Amino acid sequence: MADRIRHGSVVGLPTDTFYGLAVDPYNLHAVERVYEIKERGRHKPLSLLIESVEQAEELAHELPDEFYLLAEKFWPGPLTIIVRAAPRLPLKVTANSGNIAVRMPQSAVALAVVRALKCPITATSANLAGAAECTTAEAVIQQMGDRVQLVMDGGATPRNVPTTIVNLAENGQWSLLREGAITLAEIEICWAINDGWRAPGMAEAG
Numbered sequence: 001m002a003d004r005i006r007h008g009s010v011v012g013l014p015t016d017t018f019y020g021l022a023v024d025p026y027n028l029h030a031v032e033r034v035y036e037i038k039e040r041g042r043h044k045p046l047s048l049l050i051e052s053v054e055q056a057e058e059l060a061h062e063l064p065d066e067f068y069l070l071a072e073k074f075w076p077g078p079l080t081i082i083v084r085a086a087p088r089l090p091l092k093v094t095a096n097s098g099n100i101a102v103r104m105p106q107s108a109v110a111l112a113v114v115r116a117l118k119c120p121i122t123a124t125s126a127n128l129a130g131a132a133e134c135t136t137a138e139a140v141i142q143q144m145g146d147r148v149q150l151v152m153d154g155g156a157t158p159r160n161v162p163t164t165i166v167n168l169a170e171n172g173q174w175s176l177l178r179e180g181a182i183t184l185a186e187i188e189i190c191w192a193i194n195d196g197w198r199a200p201g202m203a204e205a206g
Contacts, residue, residue: 002116014154018133019126047101048120075104078163078181
């Protein structure tokens with residue numbers, strides 16, 4: 001599977017929450033195919049699955065202290081963190097936002113692919129824009145047909161709710177963009193325990 005991704009294929013695979021579409025984020029043709037396959041707006045950046053905090057440091061620009069608190073508490077797991085992107089990351093992946101969304105998954109399949117590639121992979125959900133997310137390989141195939149070149153059947157995903165998204169890219173302030181598998185209360189407890197509590201700004205997910 002890693003070889004297929006390395007050579008530009010779009011691959012469906014299980015993650016912590018739903019099946020995702022995996023490509024090499026540095027292969028701009030493959031990234032464009034993800035947008036085409038999903039019929040996804042080009043203004044929406046793609047999230048990336050990583051294998052370690054060190055890999056996040058390579059992708060990001062000056063990670064804040066809050067990032068390390070959240071990563072220590074909730075990774076590997078269903079928490080996506082938005083941070084400022086490093087200049088080396090393709091603008092197409094960030095949707096020209098200058099930000100990148102990263103997550104270290106708990107999924108053994110997803111982690112194995114990232115490690116085999118020695119680079120992050122995209123993790124956007126394997127569904128058409130506006131359609132239901134898929135928790136099985138069969139559902140991905142039924143919804144997306146031959147748009148996806150390969151779907152790895154890893155069984156049903158362990159959750160049927162999306163990842164939680166926290167934005168740390170706004171000048172030292174944090175906001176909860178989407179409450180999912182990890183609750184706002186759990187994040188608040190993390191801040192309180194580490195003397196890092198600040199009231200969040202609430203926003204709608206993009």
